[in-house]
Amino acid sequence: MLQISEIDFSYGRRKAPVFEHFSLHFSPGHIYGLLGKNGTGKSTLLYLMSGLLRQQRGTVLFEGTDVRLRRPEVLQEMFLVPEEIELPHISMDRYVQLNACFYPRFDYEVLMRCMNDFDLDPKAKLDSLSMGQKKKAFVCFALATGCRLLMMDEPTNGLDIPSKSIFRQMVARHITDDRTLIISTHQVNDVAMLLDHVVMIQGTHLLLNRSVADISAAVRCEDRGLNEPTDDALFVQNTLHGHAVVVENHDPDDETPLNLELLFCCAEAGKLPLCLTC
Amino acid sequence: MKNFSLKRMAQVMRITFCQNHKWFLNCGIAFLLAHFFGQAMIFYSVCNIPAADDWFVESRMHSATGAFVMISVFLILGGIAFTFDVLKEKNKRIAILMLPASNMEKFVARLLLCTVGVWLLNVVCILLGDGLRQFVYLWSDNPLDSALPYLWEFIADQGTVFVRVMGDSFRPGQDPGWWKAAFVLASGFMTYSFFLLGSAVFRKQAFVLTGLCGLGLTLLGAYVAGTVAGLFEYSYTPEQVDEFLVNIVPVMSISEFLLGIGFTWLSYRLFTHMTVVRRKLF
Incomplete structure (x- = not known):
């Protein structure tokens, strides 16, 4: 179009x-x-x-x-x-x-x-x-x-x-x-x-250009408690109750709702998995 | 789809008029006041002379005619300078540029509104201004006739008067020739399109800025012409200079006409390349 x-x-x-x-x-x-x-x-x-x-x-x-x-x-x-x-x-x-x-x-x-x-x-x-x-x-x-x-x-x-x-x-x-x-x-x-x-x-360039389905299949956005580990996270953001993390999604059938704010920060920090980068 | 449709252009005109009717109303009021006060000031002296004779009144009537013409020229140039005034605001620029009509349709629609529309408005305001002046003077026990018959006489008589006035300034005492008429028309067209170009270039305060540019260019032209003439001061007899001036009229007429076309084309080109945010050259 x-x-x-x-x-x-x-x-x-x-x-x-x-x-x-x-x-x-x-x-x-x-x-x-x-x-x-x-x-x-x-x-x-x-x-x-x-x-x-x-x-x-x-x-x-x-x-x-x-x-x-x-x-x-x-x-x-x-x-x-x-x-x-x-x-x-x-x-x-x-x-x-x-x-x-x-x-x-x-x-x-x-x-x-x-x-x-x-x-x-x-x-x-x-x-x-x-x-x-x-x-x-x-x-x-x-x-x-x-x-x-x-x-x-x-x-x-x-x-x-x-x-x-x-x-x-x-x-x-x-x-x-x-x-x-x-x-x-x-x-x-x-x-x-x-x-x-x-x-x-x-x-001056694109950081991410993917369908929501592709993104959801590649990463998961999760909220974790203060004491939960974040070693596997691609990106961690502190929240009032613990951490918001972006992790790689190893099970494409198990998708989480996208937290676009978190995803944006993750992309901006250059922490997106290779399959999503432009 | 055709790039120019009369129906679509008429609709653009309708939208432009309906969405800017306040502007036209303000213009109308300003025109009316300009003509009214112009007339009121001219006839004020008649009221101050207890027994003003017919000759004096008639001379004032002729002055009033001159005022009508001068104010009209001023207002009409102001009108054309306002052609793209509406595009000075970003939101209005978006609305106009995104309207599904071609650039040509939008350009012609605006041009017609600011030429024919303003002329018509001016004619109405001349009639109302004269009527209002008569009413005010009648109300203050100074009945005076309408100056409109004199204006009509001026216009009807003188496809030639205007030409003669201009022509005389060229070669005093000579009968206006066809080329002189062409020269006057070409000058008018060039001035008009110069103000249109000014409107496309400046958008804000276009009338004042274009007027200043025009003044600057005229002074520069006069200086250059004076300097060039000075170089040949003793090389030619006055008769030869006179002949040269007569012969140059066609050249100047054609040049001015071409310049007018150039200015109009450039205005259209600027309009088609108009963007929502201006690029900075420096």
Whole structure:
């Protein structure tokens, strides 16, 4: 669906490169988690993928078309929910009236259901909503567009606790086999259950690019007591009650839920098993 | 899919207008105030003279016409300089650039709104400004006629007046020729597209910054022209210089027209290459 090939990107001639010889492929039917420390280029990557930034070298192709051209047939298949949203002084109804015609598979019922789930009033003026409500409204619109590639930058930022759960249910309900969702976030626990593929970025390159199934088959995340041994651990993190550890999984049928925070720290420390490294 | 569809462009215009109606409203108010105060100041002296004769009133009417034109030129250039103003904010840039329409559709839609839209707004504000001025003066016991017939006369009479004014500054006392008209139009087009380019380059404070750049370039051009002319000061007779000036009009007209096209193309190119975060050159 989306192919990033050997791109180089920096924000200026004398600035440090954000990406160097960076390649990545996104397939349909997956929910990708894009993880990385602050300033590693997660948002930059989303912008490059949507043609909002132009790489100095390499290509970003959406089904064979260069996204930098910003062709309507490409733009109607991709939707970006940015971290900060500014909406015009009109109601959601009016917003839909004006914008929906650009998306051939726009589903008004999906929109209404999502708005209802989030308890949003379609008649309310969008610019008067709080930041969290704006995000909810925009996420609803994004899901209703029927775009095959959805990109969300910190979608759970500003959402209250119940809304995070509703968000997860909503996404799980509407991401079908022909759609791809890429979530860039620091709030890994908010979306961990949704993801079926994890992409971690460090420096100018990929740190990890594996499906959750592959990761779970290769490593286990466990909590151990203070007196339990950690000699077999690939990575150990102290917790209030003992240690959180990442160990190699020798029994692929016995998988533990992924602790993405722990996995991220493990990957960052370079302690991932060889079968997972890029 | 076609890269340019009239239907899609119309929809982009509709969105742009609906989502920025406050801006247009503010513009309308500013235009109205500019025309109203322009008129009010010009006719103020008439009210201060107890028995102003017809000649004096008529001269004020002509001044009012001039004010309408000057303010309009100023506002229309301001309008074009605002073409890409909305793109100065990151979120709005994302919204506009991600809208599923081609670059050309978005560019033309914005251009039309900031040209035809601003012209129309200006015409409405001229009518309202004149009406408001009449009403205020009537209310303060100084009834004065509308200046609009004079403006209409100016416009209708003078596809040539404007040309003659400009042409006269070129060769006093000469009848404006076809090339002079072309020169005036080309100058207007070039200035217009220069402000469009300024809007694409600066986005923020584009009108002021482009105006300053234009002033700087004009002064530089005048200096260069003066210096070059100085080199040949004693080589040619005044008649030869006059002839040269006449002959150079077509060249300048064509050059300005080409420059105008170049500026417009460059503005479009900058728009197509516009990114959500600007790369720093230094």
